Amino acid sequence: MAKTDTRIQKKNQAAIMDAGLAVFSQFGFRGSTLDQVAEAAGLSKPNLLYYFRSKDAIYTALLAKLLENWLEPLREINAEGDPVQELLGYANRKLDMSQHYPRESRLFANEIIQGAPRIADVLQGELRGLVDEISQVINDWVAAGRIKSVDPRHLIFSIWALTQHYADFDVQVRAILGDVDPFDGAQAYLEAMLRGLLEV
Amino acid sequence: MAKTDTRIQKKNQAAIMDAGLAVFSQFGFRGSTLDQVAEAAGLSKPNLLYYFRSKDAIYTALLAKLLENWLEPLREINAEGDPVQELLGYANRKLDMSQHYPRESRLFANEIIQGAPRIADVLQGELRGLVDEISQVINDWVAAGRIKSVDPRHLIFSIWALTQHYADFDVQVRAILGDVDPFDGAQAYLEAMLRGLLEV
Amino acid sequence: MAKTDTRIQKKNQAAIMDAGLAVFSQFGFRGSTLDQVAEAAGLSKPNLLYYFRSKDAIYTALLAKLLENWLEPLREINAEGDPVQELLGYANRKLDMSQHYPRESRLFANEIIQGAPRIADVLQGELRGLVDEISQVINDWVAAGRIKSVDPRHLIFSIWALTQHYADFDVQVRAILGDVDPFDGAQAYLEAMLRGLLEV
Amino acid sequence: MAKTDTRIQKKNQAAIMDAGLAVFSQFGFRGSTLDQVAEAAGLSKPNLLYYFRSKDAIYTALLAKLLENWLEPLREINAEGDPVQELLGYANRKLDMSQHYPRESRLFANEIIQGAPRIADVLQGELRGLVDEISQVINDWVAAGRIKSVDPRHLIFSIWALTQHYADFDVQVRAILGDVDPFDGAQAYLEAMLRGLLEV
DNA sequence: TATGAATGAGGATTCATTCAT
DNA sequence: AATGAATGAATCCTCATTCAT
Numbered sequence: 001m002a003k004t005d006t007r008i009q010k011k012n013q014a015a016i017m018d019a020g021l022a023v024f025s026q027f028g029f030r031g032s033t034l035d036q037v038a039e040a041a042g043l044s045k046p047n048l049l050y051y052f053r054s055k056d057a058i059y060t061a062l063l064a065k066l067l068e069n070w071l072e073p074l075r076e077i078n079a080e081g082d083p084v085q086e087l088l089g090y091a092n093r094k095l096d097m098s099q100h101y102p103r104e105s106r107l108f109a110n111e112i113i114q115g116a117p118r119i120a121d122v123l124q125g126e127l128r129g130l131v132d133e134i135s136q137v138i139n140d141w142v143a144a145g146r147i148k149s150v151d152p153r154h155l156i157f158s159i160w161a162l163t164q165h166y167a168d169f170d171v172q173v174r175a176i177l178g179d180v181d182p183f184d185g186a187q188a189y190l191e192a193m194l195r196g197l198l199e200v
Numbered sequence: 201m202a203k204t205d206t207r208i209q210k211k212n213q214a215a216i217m218d219a220g221l222a223v224f225s226q227f228g229f230r231g232s233t234l235d236q237v238a239e240a241a242g243l244s245k246p247n248l249l250y251y252f253r254s255k256d257a258i259y260t261a262l263l264a265k266l267l268e269n270w271l272e273p274l275r276e277i278n279a280e281g282d283p284v285q286e287l288l289g290y291a292n293r294k295l296d297m298s299q300h301y302p303r304e305s306r307l308f309a310n311e312i313i314q315g316a317p318r319i320a321d322v323l324q325g326e327l328r329g330l331v332d333e334i335s336q337v338i339n340d341w342v343a344a345g346r347i348k349s350v351d352p353r354h355l356i357f358s359i360w361a362l363t364q365h366y367a368d369f370d371v372q373v374r375a376i377l378g379d380v381d382p383f384d385g386a387q388a389y390l391e392a393m394l395r396g397l398l399e400v
Numbered sequence: 401m402a403k404t405d406t407r408i409q410k411k412n413q414a415a416i417m418d419a420g421l422a423v424f425s426q427f428g429f430r431g432s433t434l435d436q437v438a439e440a441a442g443l444s445k446p447n448l449l450y451y452f453r454s455k456d457a458i459y460t461a462l463l464a465k466l467l468e469n470w471l472e473p474l475r476e477i478n479a480e481g482d483p484v485q486e487l488l489g490y491a492n493r494k495l496d497m498s499q500h501y502p503r504e505s506r507l508f509a510n511e512i513i514q515g516a517p518r519i520a521d522v523l524q525g526e527l528r529g530l531v532d533e534i535s536q537v538i539n540d541w542v543a544a545g546r547i548k549s550v551d552p553r554h555l556i557f558s559i560w561a562l563t564q565h566y567a568d569f570d571v572q573v574r575a576i577l578g579d580v581d582p583f584d585g586a587q588a589y590l591e592a593m594l595r596g597l598l599e600v
Numbered sequence: 601m602a603k604t605d606t607r608i609q610k611k612n613q614a615a616i617m618d619a620g621l622a623v624f625s626q627f628g629f630r631g632s633t634l635d636q637v638a639e640a641a642g643l644s645k646p647n648l649l650y651y652f653r654s655k656d657a658i659y660t661a662l663l664a665k666l667l668e669n670w671l672e673p674l675r676e677i678n679a680e681g682d683p684v685q686e687l688l689g690y691a692n693r694k695l696d697m698s699q700h701y702p703r704e705s706r707l708f709a710n711e712i713i714q715g716a717p718r719i720a721d722v723l724q725g726e727l728r729g730l731v732d733e734i735s736q737v738i739n740d741w742v743a744a745g746r747i748k749s750v751d752p753r754h755l756i757f758s759i760w761a762l763t764q765h766y767a768d769f770d771v772q773v774r775a776i777l778g779d780v781d782p783f784d785g786a787q788a789y790l791e792a793m794l795r796g797l798l799e800v
Numbered sequence: 801t802a803t804g805a806a807t808g809a810g811g812a813t814t815c816a817t818t819c820a821t
Numbered sequence: 822a823a824t825g826a827a828t829g830a831a832t833c834c835t836c837a838t839t840c841a842t
Binding site for chain 5: 433434449454455
């Protein structure tokens with residue numbers, strides 16, 4: 001019996017998270033309604049609130065889950081590896097995320113654009129700390145003459161900006177590219193950009 | 201009296217546009233309320249609606265005005281000029297806009313992230329046409345061996361993504377940079393990036 | 401097994417009655433929720449409704465049980481006894497109830513203040529009849545010159561009002577008395593009051 | 601125009617306060633709905649909320665207004681006057697309030713029975729202070745041999761309990777008295793009670 | 801041009817109750 | 822006897838918009 005309940009619970013919670021991601025990533029928190037989420041999840045509104053205490057609880061759970069994965073690729077940069085390869089690898093992982101998880105990217109973008117009211121502390125704490133660490137690694141690479149001189153933080157910004165652009169500005173990208181798959185050219189461009197910038 | 205009215209009218213319309221920009225750029229269309237706009241504009245809500253028929257009218261007017269200026273820098277690229285200088289100039293103009301008009305950038309970003317329901321036609325029409333033209337220019341530069349081979353559309357995306365990032369993700373950028381002015385390093389980075397990518 | 405069930409049943413029914421008393425006496429019928437009662441009873445909400453058909457059923461059962469005991473002290477007044485002693489005894493029994501069963505008193509008070517929708521008939525029937533009887537007894541005592549002349553019904557009201565005040569207005573009483581135990585002084589005061597009023 | 605507006609505002613605010621008093625005094629805060637108040641006030645629900653920010657705001661305004669008048673009679677007790685006359689006068693003023701403002705009394709009773717969540721501070725502050733003062737006056741009267749020895753606080757409780765009983769337990773009182781006007785006998789009884797208790 | 805007043809259509813959340821097991 | 826799941830009917834409150842002046 002416990003197993004059955006857990007199954008239903010997990011199924012419905014997953015459905016709600018997925019529905020919430022779809023809705024919140026498009027309309028933002030205040031622009032989304034529980035009705036939309038409920039319908040997307042295939043549940044009644046009160047039943048939605050049986051699983052999550054409130055609209056805010058759904059959104060917060062989504063953000064928390066997102067942040068878990070969001071910082072991961074950055075952690076995988078290996079100070080011992082080849083600098084250009086490491087940074088290319090990071091950029092490619094970010095690009096993959098934009099390709100396969102564009103809604104997560106837009107959810108994050110929405111939150112940041114609106115002032116990051118719920119994750120300001122993560123930005124100033126965990127994220128900043130991580131970026132500081134990676135920046136030190138990059139600075140060391142520069143000092144060792146293994147890549148050209150570059151401001152590490154702006155380098156990171158540029159990787160974020162570029163890769164997330166394909167998810168966040170998807171509509172615009174596709175309006176311009178027509179039927180061409182954005183991610184085909186994106187990867188090559190990204191590599192060229194980084195090589196031009198970094199290779200000694 | 202007509203003149204007086206006109207003066208007041210212009211003043212109030214401008215106040216509403218400015219207030220609307222402030223509010224909509226932060227909360228998106230559905231996340232914003234007329235009360236917020238009215239208060240920011242220093243007008244009563246009914247008076248607001250005396251100048252603009254509806255909430256939607258304010259937002260639409262803002263978008264229209266934004267698009268006017270949004271495409272302008274792109275048009276200033278001169279096919280006859282020095283390729284790198286032209287593209288650097290364009291990037292700098294975009295960066296200036298992010299620095300001095302971040303709210304406009306965020307308004308645009310909000311609209312695009314949410315699927316661009318009101319400007320899809322502009323994207324697929326005017327914008328795409330312009331990008332096609334510039335792309336031809338860039339392709340010509342490449343063919344003439346004046347810059348390295350590059351996909352012109354992804355190049356443009358990257359300039360957009362990077363420059364707008366400083367406006368749209370302002371909170372995140374500042375969380376990471378602390379007291380350092382983002383735009384100091386941004387310009388140098390942008391130049392390095394483009395030179396590395398383009399210069400033969 | 402039947403016996404086991406009965407044991408559990410009685411235990412749970414008692415738990416629900418106690419929980420209901422705690423909740424309803426504080427928040428009134430409409431101000432209370434089944435969730436509150438269920439939590440106080442240590443049962444799940446559906447299980448609560450397995451024992452009592454509805455929220456109303458719990459409340460009604462509580463009121464019925466309350467009324468059983470509520471009128472009892474009045475019945476114990478003995479027409480053959482010493483008038484002052486009998487009335488003092490009654491007052492003390494009521495005061496004891498306020499001290500030891502304040503929740504019952506508040507439940508009753510809540511019901512009466514809100515217009516006694518469920519017990520109007522008891523008030524006009526059983527209660528009135530009882531009061532009429534006692535009033536006759538008191539009138540006889542007066543006629544016999546054993547106590548001073550007094551309106552028997554207002555005398556009864558005053559005993560009710562005063563004794564129940566210590567339960568119903570407990571918060572206020574304690575706010576004023578601070579650490580002093582209200583019931584210490586109450587009993588002496590009550591006796592002085594009745595003696596002053598009744599003793600010939 | 602300002603006058604017209606003020607007139608409507610005052611009229612509607614007064615209507616809401618009156619409606620709120622009627623509803624809240626019967627059902628308590630949580631047992632009352634804005635619908636009930638709106639209907640009683642003859643206004644639409646949103647219009648209700650145009651005048652008062654929330655249900656709570658109406659209730660709080662009512663309580664505040666009530667407390668203003670509630671303590672007043674106590675302040676009128678004159679230490680220089682004749683002790684019995686002063687206390688009789690106070691009891692009569694309280695009885696008048698029960699007769700003419702029974703809803704206010706019930707609103708207060710509801711709040712106290714439910715634990716006085718919103719006025720606990722008034723009880724422990726202003727009210728307690730006032731009662732302390734009057735108690736000192738009464739103690740002085742006792743010391744001067746002008747009235748019999750009596751606990752002043754319980755004396756005050758008894759006056760409150762008795763007079764408010766006629767408002768708060770109105771339904772019960774009338775069920776017992778039938779067609780007899782409660783306040784006829786109440787005043788005489790109250791006087792007898794106080795004289796028996798106090799007169800030397 | 802301006803505003804106080806008013807409202808219909810939502811929108812989040814609560815809650816008593818039912819259903820399935 | 823017990824509980825997880827589900828829901829219709831409120832219930833408080835918001836908000837874009839209209840009305841009257």
